[in-house]
Amino acid sequence: MLTTIEKIVFVILALISAGFTIHGIKTIVDSVRKGRPAPELKNIPASLIKAGITVLLQRTIFKARKALSTIHLGLFFGLITYAFVNLVDVLEGFIPGFELVYGGRHLAFPFLNSSVINTFNLIADLMSGALLIAITVFLVRRFIAKDKRLEYRGNVLLNPKVKAGGQKTDSLIVGVFVILHVSARLFGQSFRLTNGADPFMPIASLINSTFGASQTGVHAAWWISLGWVLYILPYITRSKHTHFTVAPINLGLAKQNPRGQLDPAIPLKVVNGNQYEPGAKYLHDLSWKRVLDSYACVQCNRCQDICPANFAGRPLSPSALEVNKRYLLKDATFASHPDRLLLPLTETVISPEAVWSCTTCYACVRVCPVGNEPMADIVDIRRRLIVEGAELDSGVQNALQSLATNGNWMSKGKRLRGRWAKEMEFPIRNATEEPVENLWFVGDTASFDERVVPNTKMVARIFQCAGLDFGIMYQNESNAGNDVRRVGEEGLFEQLVEQNLQAFGKAQFKRIVTTDPHSFNTLKNEYPQFGGTFEVKHYTAVLVRLFEEGKLTIKNKLPHYKVTFHDPCYLGRYNGGFTAPRKLLELLGVEFHEMPRNCENSFCCGAGGGQIWMGKVAPGERPAENRIKEALSTFGKNPSEKKQLFIVTCPKDMIMYSDAVKTTGNEGKIEVRDLIQLVAEAVGVEEAAVVEAVASPA
Numbered sequence: 001m002l003t004t005i006e007k008i009v010f011v012i013l014a015l016i017s018a019g020f021t022i023h024g025i026k027t028i029v030d031s032v033r034k035g036r037p038a039p040e041l042k043n044i045p046a047s048l049i050k051a052g053i054t055v056l057l058q059r060t061i062f063k064a065r066k067a068l069s070t071i072h073l074g075l076f077f078g079l080i081t082y083a084f085v086n087l088v089d090v091l092e093g094f095i096p097g098f099e100l101v102y103g104g105r106h107l108a109f110p111f112l113n114s115s116v117i118n119t120f121n122l123i124a125d126l127m128s129g130a131l132l133i134a135i136t137v138f139l140v141r142r143f144i145a146k147d148k149r150l151e152y153r154g155n156v157l158l159n160p161k162v163k164a165g166g167q168k169t170d171s172l173i174v175g176v177f178v179i180l181h182v183s184a185r186l187f188g189q190s191f192r193l194t195n196g197a198d199p200f201m202p203i204a205s206l207i208n209s210t211f212g213a214s215q216t217g218v219h220a221a222w223w224i225s226l227g228w229v230l231y232i233l234p235y236i237t238r239s240k241h242t243h244f245t246v247a248p249i250n251l252g253l254a255k256q257n258p259r260g261q262l263d264p265a266i267p268l269k270v271v272n273g274n275q276y277e278p279g280a281k282y283l284h285d286l287s288w289k290r291v292l293d294s295y296a297c298v299q300c301n302r303c304q305d306i307c308p309a310n311f312a313g314r315p316l317s318p319s320a321l322e323v324n325k326r327y328l329l330k331d332a333t334f335a336s337h338p339d340r341l342l343l344p345l346t347e348t349v350i351s352p353e354a355v356w357s358c359t360t361c362y363a364c365v366r367v368c369p370v371g372n373e374p375m376a377d378i379v380d381i382r383r384r385l386i387v388e389g390a391e392l393d394s395g396v397q398n399a400l401q402s403l404a405t406n407g408n409w410m411s412k413g414k415r416l417r418g419r420w421a422k423e424m425e426f427p428i429r430n431a432t433e434e435p436v437e438n439l440w441f442v443g444d445t446a447s448f449d450e451r452v453v454p455n456t457k458m459v460a461r462i463f464q465c466a467g468l469d470f471g472i473m474y475q476n477e478s479n480a481g482n483d484v485r486r487v488g489e490e491g492l493f494e495q496l497v498e499q500n501l502q503a504f505g506k507a508q509f510k511r512i513v514t515t516d517p518h519s520f521n522t523l524k525n526e527y528p529q530f531g532g533t534f535e536v537k538h539y540t541a542v543l544v545r546l547f548e549e550g551k552l553t554i555k556n557k558l559p560h561y562k563v564t565f566h567d568p569c570y571l572g573r574y575n576g577g578f579t580a581p582r583k584l585l586e587l588l589g590v591e592f593h594e595m596p597r598n599c600e601n602s603f604c605c606g607a608g609g610g611q612i613w614m615g616k617v618a619p620g621e622r623p624a625e626n627r628i629k630e631a632l633s634t635f636g637k638n639p640s641e642k643k644q645l646f647i648v649t650c651p652k653d654m655i656m657y658s659d660a661v662k663t664t665g666n667e668g669k670i671e672v673r674d675l676i677q678l679v680a681e682a683v684g685v686e687e688a689a690v691v692e693a694v695a696s697p698a
Helices: 004-033 042-057 066-094 114-144 168-192 203-209 214-235 242-253 288-296 318-333 338-342 363-367 374-388 396-404 444-448 453-466 482-487 490-506 516-526 538-547 579-588 625-637 651-663 677-681 684-693
Strands: 436-439 470-472 511-514 536-538 562-564 643-648 673-676
Touching: 004 214, 004 288, 004 453, 042 242, 066 114, 066 168, 066 214, 114 168, 114 203, 168 203, 168 214, 168 242, 168 562, 168 684, 214 242, 242 288, 242 318, 242 436, 242 538, 318 338, 318 374, 318 470, 363 374, 374 482, 396 482, 396 490, 436 453, 444 453, 444 651, 453 538, 453 651, 453 684, 482 490, 482 516, 511 516, 511 538, 511 562, 516 536, 536 538, 538 579, 538 677, 562 579, 562 625, 579 677, 625 643, 625 651, 643 677, 651 673, 673 677, 677 684
Parallel strands: 436 470, 436 511, 511 536, 562 643, 643 673
Antiparallel strands: none
């Protein structure tokens, strides 16, 4: 079809396009390689294959926005199809007689029979339509409907080019490319239909019925269609659409260690060499994997949608963090401003206030369709700020000082940690003095906060009733350090780990039991980094086992309660502890109502990442307040004769949600209870304990 001169021109343009594309890829690779070492990955080929299958099936995008994700399928599979379509189009231009219309009537290739060709034509034609529909929906969404989910709050730090509309420009260019490229291809095929409609090319045939056949049209459409491809290939390496190619690689190289285990503050491979300071101040202080995140980012803002800090009006957007990283890299490399990489991250990608707004709930990481970890970036930035003596919120500063001095954040003396146990009507053994099967790691809030201590005592009574062999470490227990590490105080975290490992060394036990999901997470996932490998169970899993073994039995079903359950971030999303609490509620016979945001998609209470320590509270609706409203809406508007309960399995949740009930004016409508309170009522332990306490002398 093409003349000799046209072929030469195309080859030259293709080589130029390939050169710019290779340069773009090399620039990305060089930039990623400047990042710090990341935790070692194992069996990378298998991980990449698995990621490829995941991307092909589009599994990750359906974590949120189901309707838009379905439309995205049309876009994705259409683009995949066009990778083959464009190859065929090149062959049609370069090989005389290579024409696939009407089943390849003039084609003399034995392996390409009419059935294969007709199937290809039908798929290419229908996928062309799917592509045009999908890209139109996304363009309308961004430019006409102006979906607010694609915007950022005014208090969020943004790269000047993002603020000036750089993302919209990228979206428009790629949108126009898809429309012109696909439309030109459809028109080109329709102009080939000299004998009328081809039943295997319905859309092209429809166009042919209006415009007819035209050899000049075939030429023009071919150049428009493939000319756009030669432009867009190098452009992709320089735009937000880098994710087309980087996202599958990023997924294949994603975090392999447990969700609840943070990367070390200093890469393990170079600790002895002392080449790095803890945490991150500049972009390439981040690990290479998290530099790669910025190129993989789809800029879809799904992480922003579910961020509790962003919801509360704080200046934090996980999406903006990744977008700003991408534009900073683009300015430093393609725009030749490497000096910008010498500016602190707190001036270029995220504001200091936003850094301290994160609850470390992991929701942004979980929902990301390409495996990015903006939360991990924030923790690394906190680490460096701490090392450099940044001014901290007064509440956080006081908590850290108390933790360093007393081993707890509540400014209580170490000897007071076990006071609640000494008030019990039966002795609780000291696990550092005599062997126990189950070492109960109680935690700060459950040991000291008077609003939570009654629940702690109830757990002890239930364990005693079931004949569980357990003990605690009394004053030898220190805070496990989960929130300390996420605040960025790595040195204090390691100090607490050392103290607890020494205490564990004095004790003899088979497993650790916790009532605090934060302690559960760090003991299970992070202590192994320091040589402390233990079997760790949350008390809900222990209770399920006790019921299954018949050591606990239900005496009183609780159908008079209408309940919903909140999944704590560090039990649920971090560690998959979804089943045990729901199994217990089922055994108790309550009327259970699941909130819309549950399990992996549960909303954060707002306490994590040191937020519960904050002395200064930001204005606006807090995450816990929104969650209480969600619970009430789940129960419905009609008044219920049953008592409505908001069930928690975390001491911090008990505090956050009890306060939220008051601040939202919903006292009397809903009551916050720990699951242990319902278990106690159902097995009759509460009444027995009261009777025993009354019968005992004062």
